[in-house]
Amino acid sequence: MGWSELVTRASSRWTEGTGPHPEVVLSSRIRLARNLYDLPFPQRMSDADTEKLLKAAEEGVREINLVGFPSKVTLYRLGGTTPLDRQVLVDKHLISPQQAKDAATKAVAISDDESISIMVNEEDHLRIQVLTPGLQLQEAWRTASQVDDALEQRLQYAFDEQLGYLTACPTNVGTGLRASVMMHLPALVLTQQAGRLFHNLSQLGLVVRGLYGEGTEAAGHIFQISNQTSLGKAEEEIISNLEAIARTVIDTEAQARQHLYREMRLQIEDRVSRAYGLLSNARVITSEEAMRLLSDVRLGVALGVLPAISYRTLNELMIAMQPAFLQRAEGRELNPLERDVKRAALIRSQLAA
Template identity: 50%
Template sequence: MSIEKFMRNAVTGWMASHGEHSDIVMSTRIRLARNLTGYHFPIVFTEKEAMAIDRAVSGVLLDSGQNGYSYLKMSDMPVLERQVFVEKHLISPQLTEPDRHGAVILSEDEMVSVMVNEEDHIRIQCIYPGLQFEEAYKQANLVDDYLEKSLPYAFDEDFGYLTSCPSNTGTGMRASVMMHLPALAITKQIDRIIPAISRLGMVVRGSYGEGSEASGNVFQVSNQTTLGKTEKEILVDLGNITARLIGHERKSREVLLAKSRIVLENRIFRSLGTIVYARLLPSGEAARCLSDVRLGIDLGIIKDIDMSILNELMIFMQPGFLQQFAGTELSEEERDIFRAKLFRERLDVETASSSTEKETEE
């Protein structure tokens, strides 16, 4: 498969677009957890109940005529395809478990996904590029309201929306931003900032959520609890913390440029050279190099490469995508080879595109 065709099939909405502060905020996500009355929660429900919930939720959305929804049942999907969906942040790893009876309903641009029979009966998720809390929340709310018109939600006047995990009870909403914070990592300031954010009731994790590392200096920041606050209050609190993080990151970038420009440029161009010429590229090194190159693009040190390319490569470097691109199962060393090949070919396409645009302008 050519890299151009692979990209067309693989790129999802939030990767290819730009939003506010997209040099630092890669994406914004709103997730709503909901359950239906009359059924046990997923932790103890029967297969018959799971199938009934699946039919009810998919029936409502697929008949809506909105968003060009498509339906995918986990048990019908190859293991590799499920892994790719996790890597694209479209579904959670938990949904792929064989005894989960899970399914996902996806919008045409893949910016809206509704997981069925995950930890809760329904998980509505909207991912937007850059910093777009209001837009992502508005879309999630539209889907939620549409479902609630036809389906009986489990709701308590005192506790709010009832969920499998007590920490989600209340609004049932998790808001999060995925942020690229290389300057704070390079200057070690991130080590003191993360505990401070935690004390404010927020959680900082790696890009794939709980248990994941902040590979490539990409951090996910989200609200910790949903009970006792309105959706608006949660969004305001997280918005304020996000704004402060953006400010700290921008200041750290300015300091690095002012005090260590040559050292910084050397680091950035070495990483670019690795991406362009490497024949073996382990995942850790790839993530570090992508972070450096993205920083170089954001600071104007590297020209003619769009930062959305780095968003794509952060996802494409994952094991599932590499094996999908290769068309076969790969060992760890083979993945390192294909990762380097994919990076080279993707940047070749971008360079060729930039050259054509310049010639056209001239």
């Protein structure tokens, strides 16, 4: 897969809308933080260190492809890419907002199906990510572990017998693992249960973040729930714990949806139908309003109130309607009004399909 295709298609493996509980869980992610034993952490690297890291990453990717994953992995140096292209990758959750900055010293390796992405020279030397649709943390972990093993055939990691994998941020020391699920929780927000739930999750050592991770807002009632620390627990324990809690959150959200629909049926039907009507007919719409209305439509689909729009369509719309994607598709910068017009036309066409 070439770079152009990567930044002009809205589909990724995680957007498929398949896997267990797609009505609540958009995606599952496993991320492993790794550093090379003979290089300083990224914040202290020289230009020579950076070049050594990038070449080591190229060797590691060659080893991954020798192992024979179903989808080929390609390394892209980000130095020659545009801010718009990098923002598209952020919107697709393939790189972090931090990785999109100061791109001259960075790279990313991405598989053709976009289930695997490896950020090079972000907060750590390597950030191995695997994204799967629905609640599939175990599958994501198996793939991430295989990628990690392949890289370790070529690269020597910074590892301490007592502490585990050494990382730039102390909260990642140990396994270096961050497991997360991206969840749509509109009913918990509407019934004002979300605040209490998130407080309880924090007491269990979990953290709740917005749509694009740390420091971002929960647009469209979409939240990322992940483990907070990785020291002192085995990978399987961290993942099993998060999966069990995710299932509890799914059940709680399902109960809240049924309560809303049972107690406020007309209001809920009116809310989601208005959202569908606005999105199906609007000529101008901002990304903020579109995210809010798409959240209502997603709820309406799950409750069986609205036509059976696929979760894949809704997931891909979240990417395709973002400013960067709209401008990349148009081949030029668009002013805010032009973007809002293009966004409205895109949504109308997708919902009518």
